[in-house]
Amino acid sequence: MTDKRTLKVAVLGCGAVGSQVVRLLSEQHDDLAARVGAPVELVGVAVRRLDAPRDVDVPEGLLTTDAHGLVSRDDVDLVVEVIGGIEPARALILSALDNGASVVTANKALLAEDGPTLFEAAAKAERDLYYEAAVAGAIPILRPLRESLAGDRVTRVLGIVNGTTNFILDKMDTSGAGFSEALEEAQELGYAEADPTADVEGFDAAAKAAILASLAFHSRVTAADVHREGISEVTAADVASARDMDSVVKLLAICELRPGPDGQEQVAARVHPAMIPRSHPLASVREAYNAVFVESEAAGQLMFYGPGAGGAPTASAVLGDLVTVARNRLAETRGAGESAYADRAVLPMGETRTRYHVAIDVDDRAGVLAAVANAFADHDVSIQTVRQEGRGADAQLVVVSHAAPDAALSATVDQLRNMDIVREVTSVMRVEGGDE
Template sequence: MNEGDERALKVAVLGCGAVGSQVVRLLTEQRDDLAARVGAPVELVGVAVRRLDAPREVDVPAGLLTTDATELVSRGDVDVVVEVIGGIEPARSLILAALDNGASVVTANKALLAEDGPTLFEAAAKAERDLYYEAAVAGAIPILRPLRESLAGDRVTRVLGIVNGTTNFILDRMDTSGAGFSEALEEAQELGYAEADPTADVEGFDAAAKAAILASLAFHSRVTASDVHREGISEVTAADVASARDMGSVVKLLAICELRPGPDGQDQVAARVHPAMIPRSHPLASVHEAYNAVFVESEAAGQLMFYGPGAGGAPTASAVLGDLVTVARNRLDGTRGAGESAYADRAVQPMGETRTRYHVAIDVDDRAGVLAAVANAFADHDVSIQTVRQEGRGADAQLVVVSHSAPDSALSATVEQLREMDIVREVTSVMRVEGDAE
């Protein structure tokens, strides 16, 4: 299509839930503005749904609704397919069919991209069509485009982020009110921040998928969700949060993607999701409620932070529409945007080799030599202690140890040795520490 051609660009939407309904609303309400931004009218030609009679947040003309998603994406006249149904199937088959039938695709499907992104990228390249997915990570926050385009001439070394609003809300409530995990989760569910089944959020699956996408873009390597070390927040206790507060820190579920030297000296990708203590002076510590933030470090640009609502129908739809405008402009110009960049092909570093720091709280017998014995356990695994403090006396004696940076396997082995020592009654808390001295 040549620029200036007034044939309407035809858009099909797959899914009309919280996000899809807002996409439909924006396409309708901003029709004139979108036409001006794109350079041609944008026409919604179909919305695929599971049930025609299901209640929806917006009114969709009955003539646009269909339960035959395959037929919709197979129409040869559709220019852009927006996929917001989520999950692996039928989303994967529908996206591949759309590309095969000549449509470009905008998707918010983090789970599919993290599991089988290469298949989608290869199909888009073969079809010479766009595959855009800004909405897959951090809702309305523009983070993927800066990584893919704005920082394309720089070397990104680290991406550290709060990328799940549900867990951030829960941990924030535990910090500000002293609530336990179950109590904070219940409040999140009452307010609509957490699903009835919160497993994907609280066990870190959602954040791990996003971490895989961020690492792939930042480090030009293929990283899948299975490559990301994952721990959730269901085991975080009020005592952990209180201990962090005593250290001048706060507990956050972090997605951490970084370049780390491998055994041969070549850079490897380390990708992990887990709760961690960070100093209250760190920019991510001030991210409250269900908000998201991503902190990027690069060699030339230095430190950058992206902040905003990380979920919700309207914010996510905003990111979808941003991609749609770009893809539509490319269709008008007969061009394509940047595809997958995996030229670096870096190996993924095992979690055991990744250097981290631990905060360990240990209930011990209050007798001479205890501190020395605990210190020796750390030394046995070549782990250096940064700080140690003792709380209480007698039966309530507790040591709180914060280590210097060491391989995670060495720190884990240290904790296991502590658990087997006669002088240790219980290792009550183990949590990683991020964001200050190594």
């Protein structure tokens, strides 16, 4: 490799992921050079504070607080961005591309909010923008969608893409704990942040769903296009009801092709808690693990499973992208860019067909079941199953619907809440898997 020039790498950020990227670049230096076909040299690591504690010893002279200066260097071939957030990450990535560097990023929030701007800048600069680490940590899912399944037609992507919420819901299922108790345990074990809002309210999963839908369906989908509900309202009673149906509750990212009102295919993208049968492959995904289930016309059903977060797993995905991008630099070529040729519209959540599980505290008297059934019929919602639990003051009806437009199901629940015979609608949750 003496005739190959050294490729120089700048890393933006040295937190949980960045420190592991720096470590792997050092420990695997010789192997990376062999895989790339040329030496790969770390020439700078941009941080906010030089004296902050770090999980890795950064070689002397590489740390800098001048991130803009680092990405503007003429000798930098590759920039790894792992600082997260919108700014200054966006400005730094655009500057790196404008200065001729290829970019590897793990920034799901930025890609979901303003991916087209970044892709257009990469295309203009004739440089790569790779981002495998932005979704599901070490699990290789974006490249299979972009490359391995490029000759197929993907129709649905269904995934558990947030480890924090999966850990919480798994603990609620296995131990009977409530949400607050399970969240506290997740925080004690380091699976949840002190402020868990981005995870438990579904923002993190929604950003990932936007990226998955964009790749799978060759259309531009942003986080704002994704219907989002978190798990903070999921109760122990909801989880127990799912158990009675031989199901589990999971926070799912669901991206699928659906016929729109005009007959044209549209993209439906949503994140919300849902009951899924224990027989479904995703039901067995435990603790903080992630899994993505892909359905396509030719390949059929595929599932990708593994650790979806953490410094080392995410750094593994970053290094995988770095090797590919480095090879492209040596070959003076670039990989696949954005594919948005289909330009499909996003189907509103209200028009998306879903199923509901509804638990209703009712008066225990004749005619109640008929009145509840009529409320579903008023909105053209067919009932799949109904069962009564308890008597007297404890009387409850549990109804599972067939698939119907989400707006019709929501209107049905609103009508139930206004009925004299209904004391309270105690639980409303969507149901995925099984027959529609």
